[in-house]
Amino acid sequence: MTYCAKVRALIACCALALCFTGFSARLVQLQVTRHEQYAALAAEKHGNKQMLYGRRGLIVDINQQTLADNDPVRNVVADGSLLAHPEEAAGVLAGPLGLDESALIEKLASGRRYIVLKKDVPEATAMEIENRLSVRSIRGITFEQDAERIYPNGPMACHVVGFMNGDHEGVEGIEAQEDEYLRGHEGFRYTERDRSGNELVAYRGEERAPRDGYTVRLTLDLNLQNIVETELDTACAEFKPKKAIVILMRPQTGEILAMANRPNFDPNEVRTKPAAYIQAHEGDMMNCAIADMMEPGSTFKMVTAAGALNEHLVRPDSVIFCENGAYNYGGRFLHDHHPFGDLTVEDILVKSSNIGAAKLAMELGEQRFYGYIRGFGFGERTGVSLPGEVPGLVPPPHRWSKLSITRIPMGQEVAVTPLQTITALCAVANGGRLMMPQIVHDITDDKGQVIASFPPVEIRQVVSGDAAREVTEALKGVVSPRGTAALAKVSGFVVAGKTGTAEKIDPKGGYLPGKYIVSFCGFLPADNPAFVGLVMLDDAQTKPDQNYGGMVAGPIFSRIGEKAARYLNLEPQPEEPESDVIITDREHD
């Protein structure tokens, strides 16, 4: 090889070496120095964060009957950057989605990568659209999994179950209270796609599995709830009250077996209504059993009697002079609905004597009486797992007027919730032990494993078992021909209970004439109660001489009690001989 040839070869080699060095340098620059930048670019172009749907948990009753479930739907989403022909896609989508085609073209042509076209599209419609798009090979339209909350029983137990807003957040009831457990946690997966948009499974990146929400099992029994709702509907048709409340509780555990309010609403319809409608009907959606407070009326006399008996200040057969119906105290007369002379402590409850109750409270004294009121749970939240509970109003003795000691014993000057009233009666039915009302039985995952359970909680022993038994004996007399609630009798069972007929408070001061809140709170069988029930009607439309707790709420309790006893398979007991005499009560003359 000549010298020149060698030089040429050397130059060529050097040129090639330089060239490849240049290529190598460029490769190093692309792969190492600018790796992050190009990886991000590639990820943006072909990568995708796929959300994995976690469904919301169910709400079921004690027998696993569904109260809230999910109906699968799809959200139709478009990726404008992948749509070659927005007009063609709009033509396919507009009809089934019920959207305006020209508006749809405008949306799709915007080129944005995430355009929500329509939410909550039924599964069948989504499948139909998907097939059509597939046939025409249109890319860029995806169907995100979602679910619509449904309440199969409609308005039944609506105030307990609650409802959700459009953002899948619980707003009322258990939906709000247990939202943390019910909410499903979405998962995600980073994926890459090829040129035709298909996922490259081998190149999947970080992944987190979704978790379905937990199932919340309530203490409610839908069969009892159905009995209560049916009777409440009948009562509302008959008396047309402004509000009506019925609660059933198991006294030994504090479990709420049924809870119904009127007016009510269908939670399935709440989402579809405009915000203005919901605002206007906010009152209908309020659970009055826990969020409304009112003067309890004569049902409160059991607190007075229980306190006096527990302190051994009186015995059930102790005689109290009831001033023949008019008692001058503090310069004001306190009246009974009938002029009673001497009454035993038991008869004070049976006949619902205001004067007798006032004298019992005076025997107790302000401080001790206040202690028993608080001891029975009035003036504080019961702790039930429902949102919006109010504590009620029980002023301390230093804020009482001179007349308070005669008014509070008959259920005036205090404000309590219906749930507090029934919880207090549960304590009497349960041998003096006050139990925390419970609405959630347990929380389980999708495999049925218990995540959280809620055993019965005893708050305190309010009165002794003997005092509770003595009050129960007196309350048996209330539901007898000589008591104020003969119509609350349940055939085949001995019922113990107390009526209440409270005048409605006028917001301007004083009481509204002719407006009453009538109630009956009782339990059966009296000696071994299976359930305690409360029936309360606000401003029932009936004849003035019949607007009493014993005559309006009593019969409703009787009908509910009879059906509930049959459902619970309670064994009937011997009945006491009947009498036609019916005495009614009205404590506010």
Place this chain on the structure above:
Amino acid sequence: MNRRKHTNIVPVAALVRWVAVAIFLAAAGLGYVYFKNQMQTTGNEIRTMEAQLSTLRTQDDAVRAQIDRLSSHSYLQRRLAEGFIQLTPIRDDRIVRVHLPGSQAAAAAAENTEDLQPVSNRFTAQ
């Protein structure tokens, strides 16, 4: 001597070595492509299965929601009102209570010859 010195000897060992290297490289290349293809195929199968699973799960949810609707109290009562479901209330005198062992009533029933007694909520005089 010279002839033997200039004879072209086939380097069998080297040839075998290079052929082996070539075969190994070819096999590695083919294996790589084969496994890559397998990954792709399996990936597609996984994707299809996941889609099927998701569809089945969705269908299951939809069917369960439908069952919940159709078995709800309000729906059944509506069907009852429409006359689609015919139910006759059980008369009181047709209700028979089976006494559970150990209950008070069982002890009372044991004294009687009849184990099954028709009862009603309205207590009848003995």
